[in-house]
Amino acid sequence: MQIAIVLYDRFTALDAVGPYEVLSRLDGAEVVFAAERPGLVRTDTGMLAVTADIALAEVPRPDIVLVPGGPGSEAQLADGPLGEWLRAADGTSTWTTSVCTGSLILAAAGLLAGRRATSHWLALERLESFGAHPVGERVVADGKYLTAAGVSAGIDMALDLSARIGGATRAQAIQLMIEYDPQPPFSAGSPRTAPADLVAAARRASRHSAWAG
Amino acid sequence: MQIAIVLYDRFTALDAVGPYEVLSRLDGAEVVFAAERPGLVRTDTGMLAVTADIALAEVPRPDIVLVPGGPGSEAQLADGPLGEWLRAADGTSTWTTSVCTGSLILAAAGLLAGRRATSHWLALERLESFGAHPVGERVVADGKYLTAAGVSAGIDMALDLSARIGGATRAQAIQLMIEYDPQPPFSAGSPRTAPADLVAAARRASRHSAWAG
Numbered sequence: 001m002q003i004a005i006v007l008y009d010r011f012t013a014l015d016a017v018g019p020y021e022v023l024s025r026l027d028g029a030e031v032v033f034a035a036e037r038p039g040l041v042r043t044d045t046g047m048l049a050v051t052a053d054i055a056l057a058e059v060p061r062p063d064i065v066l067v068p069g070g071p072g073s074e075a076q077l078a079d080g081p082l083g084e085w086l087r088a089a090d091g092t093s094t095w096t097t098s099v100c101t102g103s104l105i106l107a108a109a110g111l112l113a114g115r116r117a118t119s120h121w122l123a124l125e126r127l128e129s130f131g132a133h134p135v136g137e138r139v140v141a142d143g144k145y146l147t148a149a150g151v152s153a154g155i156d157m158a159l160d161l162s163a164r165i166g167g168a169t170r171a172q173a174i175q176l177m178i179e180y181d182p183q184p185p186f187s188a189g190s191p192r193t194a195p196a197d198l199v200a201a202a203r204r205a206s207r208h209s210a211w212a213g
Numbered sequence: 214m215q216i217a218i219v220l221y222d223r224f225t226a227l228d229a230v231g232p233y234e235v236l237s238r239l240d241g242a243e244v245v246f247a248a249e250r251p252g253l254v255r256t257d258t259g260m261l262a263v264t265a266d267i268a269l270a271e272v273p274r275p276d277i278v279l280v281p282g283g284p285g286s287e288a289q290l291a292d293g294p295l296g297e298w299l300r301a302a303d304g305t306s307t308w309t310t311s312v313c314t315g316s317l318i319l320a321a322a323g324l325l326a327g328r329r330a331t332s333h334w335l336a337l338e339r340l341e342s343f344g345a346h347p348v349g350e351r352v353v354a355d356g357k358y359l360t361a362a363g364v365s366a367g368i369d370m371a372l373d374l375s376a377r378i379g380g381a382t383r384a385q386a387i388q389l390m391i392e393y394d395p396q397p398p399f400s401a402g403s404p405r406t407a408p409a410d411l412v413a414a415a416r417r418a419s420r421h422s423a424w425a426g
Binding site for chain 2: 012013014017018020021024030031032033040045047048049050051053100120121138139149150151152153155156159160163168169171172173175176177178179180181182183184185186188189190191193194195198199201202
């Protein structure tokens, strides 16, 4: 079972590494980190470089496609090599998935037309402009398309996907090994629970950045 | 504020990337990924390579030290270059932290003697052999030493640390941006909540692997 995680300049690291940590523990999983060109790919902060071990062209038929988000997603919305690869890979994939604004990339490639999908809360409504139906949930499944909300939501999505692939017991075993028993010190992880002034400030800042841009 | 995340062969990716994603968003944060020798470092699965941009020797006085865990931690318990670096860096650090079996590395370096600490649930009791007091909590603070339980617990630890450094509001803003509103599909993330047969199977398997040693 080949799982292709797509990398591009200025992706958000946890979007990719959260699901990797879960999905790589499935029986028979082969996770490949792939980019238009193999080599180092810098994350959005510039402080971390991850290796794309293989070119997208060398992974034409992955069983699972996973597209992370991040500020760099903006540059991937215009049609180009990634969009072309996604459409071709989606033609034979069992699951096509995204985390955060990775869903905008899937949608811009035409893969979410008429489908329910989620994204980072600051980018959610933008799915509409690509013909998808935004749903403000943490993980949204529509057929073989699984999309996750912002950044950390990829872990939940990957556990959901692990259960669909390997069964609930296998997913629970993975959850136990990565000790995913979350205990955030605050209840501020969603615009529904965070202090209203923080939500408003984030919305203001996002208008001036490419983040939800 | 310099944050040194230590890499070594066969570390667990999420142990490092979870806290990175949080701490890199603190004001003035400079996260550096450092290893004995700069260059590519493969994670425990072999499926992902992360770059150590700098040698440990070039980061002698970080404000924050973070040591991830993983199967490769076993090879770091014998005294050597990492242990020497940790003792020196700890002499001037503001916070010395770990995720998962990273606490065994801190303890083996002599930094947790007489201190309360946590680790991956499968490795927790091993802290005693290095003179630390094992505490089965998700995040344990003892003075400037913050240790996190297994793998995903580094996210919670980093939010806790963010609040200590930048205040609760800043930590909440970070939590909101990474949309850390966890909704795991199962309650299996801890030996207290997972099905008993899964816990027993993991304990049996750990006896035959380097994971929990």
